[in-house]
Amino acid sequence: SSELTQDPAVSVALGQTVRITCQGDSLRSFSASWYQQKPGQAPVLVIYDRNNRPSGIPDRFSGSSSGNTASLTITGAQAEDEADYFCNSRDSSGYRLFAGGTKLTVL
């Protein structure tokens, strides 16, 4: 299958740790990247190639992968982390894939 799936919504208490997961067969072979999108804004890359952060992204964001599941972890979630998060990878044909996204609510 060349699809990626995410839970539609996740919530976390302020200052706590949250993990957002992405599943798909392609993740066994290709790394995941993650984007944050706030309302009315363009997506922003927060994690690339499994666990690399672009400059300017806080170190509370981290990535990992195991088998067919990639994860984005936010350690000590802040109010400004409330957003939609999308994972992205590719399939064996070279086509890029996006999962449906997870809406993160910080309580």
Added chain:
Amino acid sequence: EVQLGQSGVEVKKPGESLKISCKGSGYTFTSYWIGWVRQMPGKGLEWMGIIYPGDSDTRYSPSFQGQVTFSADKSISTAYLQWSSLKASDTAMYYCARQAGGSHYFDNWGQGTLVTVSS
């Protein structure tokens, strides 16, 4: 600083044609693939495909093959997304984004172009 500047809001009628643009600056435009991503109202991101401005090589998602056309004018560092006959279902925000070298992720995004198709 890498920047992708997209053209403005478009309001069109079904059947009309449209071409939107994405101008790159702050980097060598011809050395990076540019991707197009659709986001329908209230929905997620959809990868439409990519174009390499250096030689205009294109890769389309099967979902968008034949529905849209990518092009690029490297002399003005601009990529384009065009439709020959719009449908109401083309109503969406369209983002261009730079694909990081040798990878499949997008490291810089344009601000988006909102396209509304309505009779």
